[in-house]
Every structure is written in structure tokens, then in C-alpha cells.
Amino acid sequence: MKVKVQKIDGKASGDIELNDDVFGVEPRADILHRVVTWQLENRRGTARPTRERSDVARTGKKFGRQKGSGGARHGDRGAPIFIGGGKAHGARKRDFEQSLNKKIRALGLKMALSSKAKDGLVVVDSLELKDAKTKALKGHFDKNGWAGKVLIIDGESVNDGFKKAAGNLPGVNVLPAMGANVYDILKHDTLVLTKDAVEKLEGRFNG
Secondary structure: OEEEEEOOOOOEEEEEEOOHHHHOOOOOHHHHHHHHHHHHHHHOOOEOOOOOOOOOOOOOOOOOOOOOOOOOOOOOOOOOOOOOOOOOOOOOOEOOOOOOOHHHHHHHHHHHHHHHHHOOEEEEOOOOOOOOOHHHHHHHHHHHOOOOOEEEEOOOOOOHHHHHHHOOOOOEEEEOHHHOOHHHHHHOOEEEEEHHHHHHHHHHHHO
């Protein structure tokens, strides 16, 4: 698949051949759904349990007489009605981590990239900026028609000047190629890849 390459300011900069095994896969909603669900579930922290009667360190000895105190009958100090007692019907520990086959995860990423290759993919030669200022970068974005949410993926690491300039632009996120993931790719309107990012992503699957 041949795609036009442009500079960050919108000027043409040649063509690039994208690997059809990575950018030409027919997307399937069920695979993408499985990968996104796996990704979001694994982001959730473990639900912390509360301490119940058997978990609190308090004496089990009956602390007062059964009758004659003028108060209610009590036994164990670990009862839920006492300060420091165990909680009745407390929350249980829950882990949300799911397992997903590596092949399915890789296939999901290929499908996410392929869905953007059909509509919403831009390839730029690099993220080098002459003037690494937010205002100048906003002008380039407007000129290129990159509205809404924009995800920019660079190579080994993100260009520092570009990262700082893009930091204050709402809806714009920047990642290195290693951080490319299905959820972020799908939730953005436009995907911008550098030549280095294309090389890294293709090498990730062919290596």
C-alpha cells in the first residue's frame, strides 16, 4: 500500500510503501473488542478488601457480664458495632486482570492500524520543528486539517521539542512506537505516524 508522506507543515515529502501484513488487514469488531476490553480491564487496580470479624486483632473474650450492667449483651470486641471491630459483609478482594493470547493482541493492533490506514492515517517524515512553540504547531495542525483528537506516534523516542509544543494542545497525544496500543489508536480521530514509527511498527511484527 503506497501512502503519501508529508512534512509537519503540510508540504509533500514523497511516498512510502506500507506493509499490507500490518496496514492492510481487514478489521474485525470482535477481535478489536476483545483487545480493548483486555487492555482496559488490566488498567484497573485490585479492589481492596475490608477487614471482617476474623481479620481484626481484638480479643475474643467476653468483656462484660451477661446480665446486670444495664446495657446490651455483648461478647467479642471484634463485633461490627464497635469502633475497631470487623466490618459486616465487607468488600471482597477482586482482581480484574485478564489473559489474552499474544497472537490475538498482535492481530488487534494490526487491525487498529489497518482501520486508520483506510481513513484517518497520516505519515510525516519527522517531528522536527523549526519553531518548537505551541502556537506555531497549532497553526500547522489547522493547516493540515487535523481536528478533534489526534494521536502522534514517533520512533524509538518522541522528539522533545515537539512533545513540549504539543503538551498544551487539547486532544493531542504523543507516544513512542513501543507505546502504540489498540485503545488509543481507535479513540483518536487522526493517527499521525513518522517514518521511524512505521519502521518500528512493521519491525515489531516481522522481527
